[in-house]
Every structure is written in C-alpha cells, then in structure tokens.
Amino acid sequence: PASTSLLFSHVTSTYRRRTRPRRSPIFPPEMTTEGLVPITRDYLARYYDKYPLPPIPDGVTALAARLRALSAELAAASPFSPEEEHLEQEASVVPAHKIDENMWKNREQMEEILFLLNKSRRPVALQQKSTPEDAEIVSTLDDCETKLKEMLKKLEQFQLKNADNVFNTVMTYMPQDFRGTLIRQQRERSERNKQAEVDAVVSAGGSIHDRYALLWKQQMDRFFSFHLSVYKFSLSINL
Template structure:
C-alpha cells in the first residue's frame, strides 16, 4: 500500500503546469477541409432529396445530431467516436449496401467494393485502437487507485467486486444485443454504465455517516483518495483543464466521423437517384484516411499524457497546506490526573458511534486511557468498551442501542504530564435509515 502521507489530490492549476509541458501538435488542416467537403456533399443530398417520409425519422435524428456541438466531456467523445465508427463500418459492409449498388456492373462493382473494403478495414483497426485505449486507461486508473489501498484481503475483495460488476455490465449489454438492440442502443447503454461508474466514484468520495466509516476505516481507503474521487468530476475541477487543453482536437474528430457517417447514410438512402461519383468517393477515401490517422495519433499522445499524469501531489506543491486543515477534528488538553468526557445521545436502535483519535506527538508517555459507557435513564452505567490505553485509535466504531453514552479519555494515572488529544466523533443512524434518506 503506497503512502499518501503529505499528499493532496491534483489541482487544476497543477494540471495546467503539467500540460504546459505536453502540448499536442495541432491536427492536420485536412481535418477541417475534408470535414467541410463531406458535410457539403451530405447537404447536397438533402437539398435534392429532403427527408420528408415518416420512415426517415432516424435520418432526421442523425442530421440534428450532426448539427449540434460534440459533447463537452472527453470521455463521452471517446464513446461517441466508437459509436460513429461502428455505424460507419456497418454501412460499409457489402450486405448493407443499397440494392442498386449491389447490382452495378461487374467492373464498377469490383473497384467500388475494393475501395469500400479498404475504408472498412481502416476504420476497424482504428476502432480496435480506441477500444484498447479505453481498456488500458480504465485499468491504469484502477491499478493506480489500488496501490493506495491495503494489499490484503480487502484489496482482493475490491478487485473481485469490480470484476463481478463488470461481468454484470457485460451481461446486460449481451442481453440487449441478443434481443435485437441497435448499435445506438448498445452505446446508449455503455454510456449509461460509464456514468454509473462515475456516480459511484463520486459517492465514494462524498460518503457520510456509516457508509464513510465502513469505506474509509474498514476497507482502508485513505482520505486523500476519497477527496480525489469527490472532486474529480467537478465541472470546474482538474478534468476541466484536460478538456480545455485536449478537448478541441477530439471534438473536431468527433464531428468529422459523424459527417462521414451522415454522408454515407444519406448516400445509401438516395442511391437509386444519385449514384456516387468518382470525385465523391475520392473525398470520402481521403476523409477516412485522415480521420483514422489523426485519431490514432491523438490516442497515442493522450495515452502517454494520462499514464504519466499524477493523481496526487504534495500539499506544498499544491499550495494547499492551510486549506487541508481538517476542521472535523478537535483538540483538547487532558490535564494530569484528570479525565475528558464526551456525552452523546442515540435515538435509534442499531445506530453507531464512530471515533477517530490520536495524541499530538511528543516525546513523553504518549498513551491515554479510553473507554465507552452506556448511561441508563436511571443513571446506571454499563461498560460498552473495556478500558485500554492507546496512542491512537483510528477508524473504530460500536453498534449501540438507543440511549446516552459517554466516551472517556483517562489521564488519571499520569502525575505530571498533560495529554493533547486530537479527536472527532460521529453518531451515525442505522444503515437502513441512511439508505432510505439517499
């Protein structure tokens, strides 16, 4: 388990300085030129043969999507590129060609099929590169997080839980496909699953009450990791700097492949009236060549940037030492020969009291007695936690019945030295109540 001592999550300012050292060489000017040409050719189809039939509702949806700006999130753009590539590959498969194309003369058909086959193969290779990028990036993030978690049975459980969750997600996708779901349906589900992962990550960082106690203390998740998961998806958080720097070229590529798909879709639907001309095929071929080359170049670049970008940095580097002072903690002097007590009232059965305390470090006699008592309405005391002497007791908790409780720190055995106690306590309702309130 890697140490997170003295570390804080990456900040947007730090990422800006990191990205300054890793500028992306701008996309080829051909991206913009060919995108405009492809879209202009698609618009020519629409001018000559507008989508007026009810059966062309899907075509209208596609046109509207092409008229909109690409998504802002880079992750969503990656999924959109995958979807549009797959849709384009589908159109390029000979079984999905328009009947008029399939019935062209042998000489024309051979040349045409060779060209379309090359385009399909190029897009298929780029699709595999994009899938590999997403898989490796997800594994890198997960394995990096795991280095900051206990390397014992708890880490094994987390890995098993992730594997089980991913198997369930894949089964959900398989069920959709087997029931006749479209490519768009499948990617809508994949993106929903990705957003579910994000929400779970954010909820982990924002966990409160008993869930946070269990996650942080029993599972052993460091606070700095919880802080990271809580703020990583913020609209103006660290990832916004990533979108600002590297989003624009990706957005351009998203628009380009969508224009290619739109052009082919409109062309196939109107092929009886408007057979593709050689100059149109030449532009299409150039567009696919440039798109696949530039997207693969972008993926290679961004993979290296992501792989070397830190999750955590020192508080000094972030300039955040003061901001990281934990206001949840209180400090109290426990004089020699005295005790310090905290009274709590618990309303619901099966609630929890969680505590986290330590002594401010010194050189002498660094332990203090601690115990937990239940106080009945008649004033009787029941020892809930036996007296022991500790230097610290972090991440502990106790299940309780309704009533009053007393946490006691005992320094009566010390004749001369006060103890500086740093602590926080949380009274947590039952798990069922917490779930319902969410």
C-alpha cells in the first residue's frame, strides 16, 4: 500500500507539471486529487480498527490442544515419516507476519496434508476396510480430503482474483495507450515464464515444499517487478 501511494503521488505530480495537453492523460481534467492521503500501514490499521474481529471461540483453543495431543500419541505409537515430520515442524512455527505469505503457507500445508491423505499412502488394512472401525476411519479421512480440496481451490481462486483486482486498479492510473498495453503484455509474458519454472521443478521431482518456496519467491519478484515497471512507464509521461 505504501509503495502504491508513492507511485500515485508521483504520477499525480507529474500530471500537474504538464504544460501542454496530451492525448492520453492519466487523470481526466474533471478528476481532482484534493483530500487524498498516503495509504500507509498506520492508516490501514486505523481504518480496520473500526471493524474488530470477533474473538476466537474457546472451543478452538481446546480443539487445537486436543489435536496436538493426538498427534503426540500417534508419534509415540508410530514415528513420523520424513514428510510427516516436516509437516509437524511447519505447524509448530510462529505464523508469518505477512498475510500473503500466510496464504501461501496455508496452501502448502493443505497440499502436504492431501498428499499424506492419499489413498495409496494409507495402511493396507484401511485400504481394504477390513473391519467396521477401519471403514469408519476411511470415511472420516475421505471427508477430510474432500473438504481440504474445496478449501484449497477456494484459496487459489481468491488469490488469483485478488491479484487481478490489484493489477487492474493500478492500471487505471496509467495512460490508456501503448504503455498500458506493454505493461499488460509484460505481465502475461512474465507469468508464462514463472509457470514454466514451476513446471520444471515438478518435472525434476521437486517436493511440495520446493514448489511453494519457488512460488513465494516468484510472488516477491512479481511485486517488485510490477511496481518497477509501472514506475518506469510513469516517467515516460514527461517525454
């Protein structure tokens, strides 16, 4: 938000300095910037203070404690595999500060859980549903798998939609001419290259963690590259 505000201020001041009409102004003549303020972290904090989140129900804490106890019991009865141990360590760390990073971490952990829940990785007794108890366990695992897949899909769609909304919003401040077209083309080309990198990691046998480490790196690259591109093109307004 802060970088977007600085970019907005730069573009606005550039527009005001123009001494002759141009074919594709960033802002139409009737638009005013009076009353605009920088959108900083403090500004957003004050804004969201008006909409406090409801407290977490007491049952959530109790459920989390119960799940950790069950996990400890399972670990004592059957030591974790390397994949399970990695997931247990991930669940024990302090959550990331950035909301976006948390979303990527949630996706990674959901995929790790889905990998472990895959029918081919279940004990033979569960696969064969040898007893009524086994059949009940399988039914529960299947329900968990279905819900996790739905949650993962919704989170992916939310991130894609949010990225498009941010991009389109910023593009409204750019000239609606060849410069805007170039930025869009650059973004499309960059996304194709990023997908090719992910496909290469998967083809090389990379783990889920490897893939998401790359995805998060790409997200940071995407953020800085896009803002740099917009800034460069905004400078061309003076040309």
